[in-house]
Amino acid sequence: MTPTLQVVLIVSAALFSTGLLAALSRRHAIFILIGIEMMLGAANLNFIAFWRFSPQSQPPTGIMIAIFSIAIAAAEAAVGLALVIAVYRHYRTTNVDRLNQLKG
Amino acid sequence: MSSIAFVLIAVLTLAAALAAATLQKLMHATLSFALTFVGVAALFFLLGAEFVGLALIFVYIGAVAVLVVFTILLTRRDVEKDRGANWGGTFLAVAMFGGLTWAILKTQSVAIAAPHIRALTVRRIGETLMTSYVWPLQCIGLLLTAALIGALVLVMEEKR
Numbered sequence: 001m002t003p004t005l006q007v008v009l010i011v012s013a014a015l016f017s018t019g020l021l022a023a024l025s026r027r028h029a030i031f032i033l034i035g036i037e038m039m040l041g042a043a044n045l046n047f048i049a050f051w052r053f054s055p056q057s058q059p060p061t062g063i064m065i066a067i068f069s070i071a072i073a074a075a076e077a078a079v080g081l082a083l084v085i086a087v088y089r090h091y092r093t094t095n096v097d098r099l100n101q102l103k104g
Numbered sequence: 105m106s107s108i109a110f111v112l113i114a115v116l117t118l119a120a121a122l123a124a125a126t127l128q129k130l131m132h133a134t135l136s137f138a139l140t141f142v143g144v145a146a147l148f149f150l151l152g153a154e155f156v157g158l159a160l161i162f163v164y165i166g167a168v169a170v171l172v173v174f175t176i177l178l179t180r181r182d183v184e185k186d187r188g189a190n191w192g193g194t195f196l197a198v199a200m201f202g203g204l205t206w207a208i209l210k211t212q213s214v215a216i217a218a219p220h221i222r223a224l225t226v227r228r229i230g231e232t233l234m235t236s237y238v239w240p241l242q243c244i245g246l247l248l249t250a251a252l253i254g255a256l257v258l259v260m261e262e263k264r
Binding site: 002003004005006007008009010011013014015016017018019020021022024025026028030031033034035037038041044045048049051052053054055056059060063064066067068070071072073074075076077078079081082083084085086088094 | 126192222237
């Protein structure tokens with residue numbers, strides 16, 4: 001008895017929802033970024049699952065998209081954390097509730 | 105792909121993800137984040153995508169988690185702890201999970217078992233990357249260069 005595609009997709013949906021929870025309820029900018037990374041990870045899991053459960057294709061598209069998406073996630077994390085450091089230098093806080101200078 | 109291993113790894117991954125989303129201490133949450141991606145990489149291994157799993161471990165544990173730890177230490181004057189989940193976020197996340205699960209369970213075409221496939225070798229991944237995906241590969245290289253230069257420019261000290 002091996003898990004079906006359904007089970008993998010439900011695990012991935014749970015991981016996505018947890019990432020959403022982190023992105024919505026955290027107040028620390030770094031952890032909002034971590035939540036976004038978790039959602040990207042869930043999307044990658046979906047790509048891999050659909051590649052594994054489909055009849056073998058030439059070329060392995062799901063794998064390729066996952067590799068590219070990991071590279072983009074790395075670039076996003078680097079720029080995001082640099083932004084957090086730049087914001088911290090300016091405002092001396094990383095709490096997104098206190099970054100309200102543009103609030104009307 | 106064994107069922108017991110899959111369930112164990114999935115439960116571990118989701119528990120670590122929940123801890124990363126809700127723990128009050130920032131360092132503990134970061135370690136849980138790293139553990140989450142170890143779990144996701146293990147799921148990739150179980151699904152037969154060894155190369156992607158290894159790349160995930162290199163990128164997330166080796167680079168992103170270390171970057172996050174550095175950023176937390178650099179911005180530590182903000183000693184206040186993060187508060188946990190709030191009601192709106194929790195409700196939205198639960199609603200999202202419920203909706204997705206409902207849609208997955210309702211779709212008949214995804215209730216399939218894994219077909220037997222030939223193992224994917226790194227050689228074939230490399231050949232595919234260098235033939236049909238060579239333009240995306242170049243674009244990713246350009247994007248990574250631009251992102252690194254951009255990150256450097258963002259954190260460079262301004263000259264007074």
